[in-house]
Amino acid sequence: MPELPEVEVTRRSFAAAIENATVQAVQLGKPLRWPLGCLPEQLLGRCVRSVGRRGKYLLLQLDQGVLLLHLGMSGSLRFAPVLPAAGVHDHFDLVTSQGILRLHDPRRFGAVVYVDNLAAPMAHKLLGRLGPEPLGDAFELAGFQAQLKRHQMAIKSVLLAGEAVVGVGNIYASEALFQAGIRPTVSAARLSRPRVARLHAAIVKVLDQAVTLGGSTLRDFSSASGQAGYFQLQTMVYGRAGLPCHVCASPVRLIKQGQRATFYCVTCQKS
DNA sequence: AGATGTCCCTGGAAGC
DNA sequence: TGCTTCCAGGGACATC
Numbered sequence: 001m002p003e004l005p006e007v008e009v010t011r012r013s014f015a016a017a018i019e020n021a022t023v024q025a026v027q028l029g030k031p032l033r034w035p036l037g038c039l040p041e042q043l044l045g046r047c048v049r050s051v052g053r054r055g056k057y058l059l060l061q062l063d064q065g066v067l068l069l070h071l072g073m074s075g076s077l078r079f080a081p082v083l084p085a086a087g088v089h090d091h092f093d094l095v096t097s098q099g100i101l102r103l104h105d106p107r108r109f110g111a112v113v114y115v116d117n118l119a120a121p122m123a124h125k126l127l128g129r130l131g132p133e134p135l136g137d138a139f140e141l142a143g144f145q146a147q148l149k150r151h152q153m154a155i156k157s158v159l160l161a162g163e164a165v166v167g168v169g170n171i172y173a174s175e176a177l178f179q180a181g182i183r184p185t186v187s188a189a190r191l192s193r194p195r196v197a198r199l200h201a202a203i204v205k206v207l208d209q210a211v212t213l214g215g216s217t218l219r220d221f222s223s224a225s226g227q228a229g230y231f232q233l234q235t236m237v238y239g240r241a242g243l244p245c246h247v248c249a250s251p252v253r254l255i256k257q258g259q260r261a262t263f264y265c266v267t268c269q270k271s
Numbered sequence: 272a273g274a275t276g277t278c279c280c281t282g283g284a285a286g287c
Numbered sequence: 288t289g290c291t292t293c294c295a296g297g298g299a300c301a302t303c
Contacts (some may be wrong), residue, residue, distance in 0.1 A: 003297095033279070033298090056297075073296040074281080089281095107280045109297065126298090153274070162298085170296065258275075260296080 002071040004134070004167030005210035007056050010071070014079035014101070015051035021096035022047050023062075029091035032103075033072065033111040043067075043114070048096065055130045055166035060094075065116045067094075068126060072109025078102045130166045134207050139165055145196045148188040155191060155199075156184035157258050164188075168203060172210070174238045174263045176202040183269045184262045185255070237263040 002010070026040035043062075052059040058077075060067035071077070081099045092103040092112045103110060115124045131147070132138035147164035148155070158164055159173045168176065177184050179202035182195055191199070236246055241254035245265040255262050 070297080072280090072298095105280095106282065107296085109280065151273080157274090160297085259277090261294095 002056065002073070002075065003169035003172055003210075004056055005172075005207055005213075007058060007071060007167075008053055008135075008211050009214050010077050011051055011053050011058055014077065018048050018060075018079055018096065018098060018101060019050060020047060021098035023094060023096055025093070025095035027086060027093035027095065029086060029089075030108060032091055032105065032108050033070070034113055036112055037114040038065075038116070043094075054127050055133070055162065056169075057127065065114055068111070068113040068115060068124070069103065070111045070113075071103075072105055072107065072111070074107040075103055075105035075110035078104065129163065131163045132165060134165050134167055134203050135211070139200075139204070141197055141200050144200050145193060148191060148196060151188045153188060154185045154257055155182060155188045156262050158188040159203075160258070160260070165203060167207070170260055171235065171238045172203070172206050175236055176206045178237045178264060178269060179206060181269055183271050184257065184264050186271060237265060239263065 023043045023046045026043050028036070028040060046065070047063040049061045049063060052061060056070060058069040058071075060069065069077070079099050079101045083093075083100045083102055086093060086102070087104075089106040090102055090104050091108065091110075094101040103112060113126065132140075132143065144164055148158060151158045151161075151164075153161075156173050156177060159168045159176070160170065162168075174184065176199065180195065180199040182191065182199055234246075237252050240252045240263060242251050244250065245252055245268060248265065248267045250265055250267040252263055253266055255264075
């Protein structure tokens with residue numbers, strides 16, 4: 001499932017190649033999570049200025065308006081001069097003067113949404129409430145601690161909510177908490193300052209490493225250029241229920257928090 | 272207001 | 288073997 005690192009790797013894999021391309025056609029497949037928000041014809045002739053990212057959203061900055069792309073949990077992008085005819089799971093083709101950008105998404109949790117407001121695309125409701133970028137300067141310790149103080153919920157759930165920090169999904173939440181030695185069930189507000197500092201550092205480290213390795217959590221993940229061969233990151237706890245912890249050999253425990261799987265080591269993450 | 276539950280969707284795994 | 292059920296996930300929305 002694409003989390004922030006996979007989205008960032010995808011962005012880097014086609015951002016330069018699509019820059020200054022002109023939209024020549026738009027082909028839609030089955031409905032995605034949300035409607036496009038404009039008629040496909042309205043996009044014709046527009047120029048792709050740049051490809052940015054906010055959390056797990058990719059932002060195709062056009063000369064007028066922005067296309068928001070979300071990969072959901074099974075989505076992937078391809079960008080190539082020529083692509084085979086769209087298959088049953090190909091739901092969005094942006095045909096440009098420099099190649100075809102295609103969203104492939106079997107489970108259709110992904111989305112492509114057009115936002116007209118060029119001046120303040122961040123004000124869009126999908127982006128407005130997102131917390132700071134974990135790999136940017138805005139993610140500083142004092143603010144992070146202040147956010148955690150506001151929530152009595154379990155720290156794992158607070159991380160997933162995306163207010164304290166954006167882009168930390170289910171996999172990296174478990175991994176970062178393991179690295180910080182913090183039990184996922186502990187109330188966010190009750191974490192001491194040194195422990196918040198450790199968690200802050202762990203989040204940055206885990207995500208940064210995953211981006212460097214090329215978006216590693218998705219077994220069949222490939223970048224938009226079609227380059228495969230990822231999956232290099234060995235998770236410490238995620239998906240390892242019952243297996244020995246890589247550090248202390250205690251069996252990794254699996255619990256449910258808010259209908260989602262959480263993995264942790266009872267020995268390495270005592271409280 | 273904050274916290275919790277529900278829903279969307281479908282391929283693959285697990286259970287019978 | 289063939290069927291059914293369950294599960295995974297992000298994020299908006301509804302409901303306590």
